[in-house]
Amino acid sequence: MRRKLFGAILALCVGWFQAEAHTAGFIKSPLSQMKLIEDNAELDCEVIGNPIPEVQWWFIEGEDPDEILTQLYDGARDDRVRINATYIDHATSSLMLTNLTLNDTGVYECRASNDPDRNDRWTPPRVKWIRSQANVIVFERATIMTEPNVVSNVTSATLSCNLTNPSSPIKGHFWTRNGVIIKDSQSAKPDAYAEHHIEKVDYHYSGLYTCVFQTEPEANATIEVKVAPHVTAPKHSENANEKDKAVLTCVSHGYPLPTDWFWFKSSEGDDKDPIVNGSDKYEIKNTPNKTTLYVKDLDINQDMGTYHCQGTNDMGSAIDKIELRVRSQLAALWPFLGIVVEVIILITIIFIYEKRRKPDEINDVAKMPFQPDGVLNIALHALCIISPHDLLPVASSASHWIAVDEQLYQVKQESDICCVFQEEQLCDKPQRQKRPAEELQLRAEQRCSYDYC
Structure with a gap:
């Protein structure tokens, strides 16, 4: 089973x-x-x-x-x-x-x-x-009367289409520019007449305008709006290093696009030297809406300057310029050299400032309390002022003690120092009497000394 x-x-x-x-x-x-x-x-x-x-x-x-x-x-x-x-x-x-x-x-x-x-003809399948x-x-293609057929050399224009013998009832109409529907041109009326106004005829509004009548099948006609080319350089200044290759580019907008592209280089005065494609120095690549110039093996003396690109169509021509700057091969070191120079200048300023400034105290003067036999038991100190004028080395083979303002200082041999003392000297011995100390100014011709009590 x-x-x-x-x-x-x-x-x-x-x-x-x-x-x-x-x-x-x-x-x-x-x-x-x-x-x-x-x-x-x-x-x-x-x-x-x-x-x-x-x-x-x-x-x-x-x-x-x-x-x-x-x-x-x-x-x-x-x-x-x-x-x-x-x-x-x-x-x-x-x-x-x-x-x-x-x-x-x-x-x-x-x-x-x-x-x-x-x-097989003899064997039935x-x-x-x-x-x-x-x-x-x-x-049959419907007849559409357009007015005008071509728009050129005007500042504004009105485009119109008149449809005759449509193949089927008209459901509406609209306009397109370069294949893109113009939104405010759409109409659902069964009219056989369509109109579109261009307020300003320039490269923004140039192109192929098509009126489309919504029948079965669609009927359409095209009107050309022509202007001279609009040529512009995306970058009007280019920088490149010596021995490298520079790339200069220009583009065009509008209808019709340029049929020919030309490059020039400014020479003396207002003259422009044409650039030949295919040479060892230059190479040019063109498309309808773009041109590119390649400058090879840059030389800082020969290749730096102003370059001009020109596009031409049957309505005219337009030109734009690009400034080419060529940097030296040492250009990469410039930031480092700038930093080095700034550091040197800063160090020089600090050195000069330290050399010329007038401190409140002389660090080389040693402060010492002095308690010799028979001298008052008082902590002594003195003030030493550095004078920037008339400074000469002070020659002294021995240290000197100076009593100023009830303080004692030991003055050592130094240079570029001028000390001014105007105080009273204190003496503790009975046979010595207190008398005022004379103003002492230390110079090279006068030892830094003090007349003790």
């Missing part, structure tokens, strides 16, 4: 696999389209199956029973038919119809089959061709 059940299941699986292996199916069918004369139409078809099915395209004219079927191939209809097909995981095929005419209107059929006998159809309808 189990064997019979297993055999039945196996037979069912094999039968399902065989059916699956010989079945083709569409995963993408072609879509119907409405086109205008001279437009292009593309139909796509994708089919799966095992083995991978073959795909064919057919054109059907007329209706049953008088319909005429014609198989299409790549290059048919005066090379206006293009067929591309791939057979990898599944079958993919696309039919392209270019430069449509009214005779291209009709039914296009995508056929697919993976039966081995599908193309076990599996029929599967089919998917799409309609392509080609209309």
